[in-house]
Amino acid sequence: MHFYQIIAEIIFWLLVLITIGGGFMAIGSRMLIYSLLGLSITFLGVAGLYIYLGSYLLSMLQVLIYGGAICIVLVFGIMVGYTPRQIVETRIRGENLLLAVPTCTLAVGLLFFAIRRTTWVPAAQRLTDYSIEAVGRSLLFDFSLAFELISLLLLVGMLGAIIIVNSQEEESGGK
Amino acid sequence: MGSENLNTYLLVAGFLLVAGMYGMVQKRSFIGMLISIEMILNGAGLNFMAFNKFLSPDPAVGQVITLMVMGIAAAEAAIGVSFILAVYKKFRTIDPSRIFTLKR
Numbered sequence: 331m332h333f334y335q336i337i338a339e340i341i342f343w344l345l346v347l348i349t350i351g352g353g354f355m356a357i358g359s360r361m362l363i364y365s366l367l368g369l370s371i372t373f374l375g376v377a378g379l380y381i382y383l384g385s386y387l388l389s390m391l392q393v394l395i396y397g398g399a400i401c402i403v404l405v406f407g408i409m410v411g412y413t414p415r416q417i418v419e420t421r422i423r424g425e426n427l428l429l430a431v432p433t434c435t436l437a438v439g440l441l442f443f444a445i446r447r448t449t450w451v452p453a454a455q456r457l458t459d460y461s462i463e464a465v466g467r468s469l470l471f472d473f474s475l476a477f478e479l480i481s482l483l484l485l486v487g488m489l490g491a492i493i494i495v496n497s498q499e500e501e502s503g504g505k
Numbered sequence: 506m507g508s509e510n511l512n513t514y515l516l517v518a519g520f521l522l523v524a525g526m527y528g529m530v531q532k533r534s535f536i537g538m539l540i541s542i543e544m545i546l547n548g549a550g551l552n553f554m555a556f557n558k559f560l561s562p563d564p565a566v567g568q569v570i571t572l573m574v575m576g577i578a579a580a581e582a583a584i585g586v587s588f589i590l591a592v593y594k595k596f597r598t599i600d601p602s603r604i605f606t607l608k609r
Contacts, residue, residue, distance in 0.1 A: 346517055349521070350520055353520060353521055356524070356540055356541075357524050357532075357541070362536050369543060369544065372521070372544060376521075376547055376550075376551055379514065379554075380551075382508050383557070385554065387568065388571055395578075395579055396547065396575070399582075400582045403583060404536060404582065404586070407535075407536050407586040407590075410589060411589060411593055411599035411600075430527060430530055434523050434524075434527045438520060441523070445512050445515045445519070452559060456563075468566065468569050469569055469572075472566075472569075473569050484580050487580035487581075488583065490587070491587035
């Protein structure tokens with residue numbers, strides 16, 4: 331094994347550790363802002379994993395969209411309803427936790443078992459490569475309908491968000 | 506197990522899915538549920554990218570699908586936060602256990 335390959339493997343396992351640790355922080359923390367911090371750490375770890383999966387484009391978009399836009403929107407949501415360091419009482423009872431933890435552990439175990447048992451068959455040959463050009467071509471030719479529908483969905487989503495917030499204001503102002 | 510093995514990525518994606526499900530059940534706040542949903546969607550994206558690298562004949566397809574998942578996640582986060590704003594304007598709190606107008 332070459333020296334650089336060893337370093338690449340070490341960085342890969344660090345990224346896996348970052349992803350899983352961020353996930354635990356996101357679900358385990360009692361302060362919402364720390365939960366969100368864990369989520370953004372997970373996003374950055376997954377962005378690193380995308381590089382190992384061969385796509386620089388997706389890695390950059392992951393940092394931009396997930397790590398940037400969505401995290402900031404969620405921070406805004408936290409600022410509206412809570413003081414940042416407020417502890418949100420989870421009110422989870424002991425027996426609930428006793429049910430939830432074994433269920434989730436069982437789910438991970440079942441997934442692990444299923445993944446290990448399956449024999450994956452790789453494709454016989456590659457038609458395209460990982461380049462941005464291939465992605466753009468595929469977006470505009472093969473998946474053009476889905477592409478248009480996604481843009482329509484984003485437009486309707488934006489309009490809907492504005493309308494929901496505004497109509498509520500008019501209603502409470504009229505009373 | 507390593508960076509050139511499909512199972513590693515699938516296991517990380519499975520962990521993200523299960524952690525998101527646990528968070529959905531356990532968190533008692535709208536923002537916490539949104540955070541968990543984002544984690545589930547991210548696990549789905551990682552899964553698509555892993556299958557894209559190791560099994561797919563056309564490596565552009567998985568990237569396109571992951572891009573669409575990202576778009577849906579962005580729209581969902583915007584709608585979710587606008588719901589939170591609307592609920593906060595009406596009830597002055599976003600604690601789900603204290604919002605029970607429909608119940609009365």
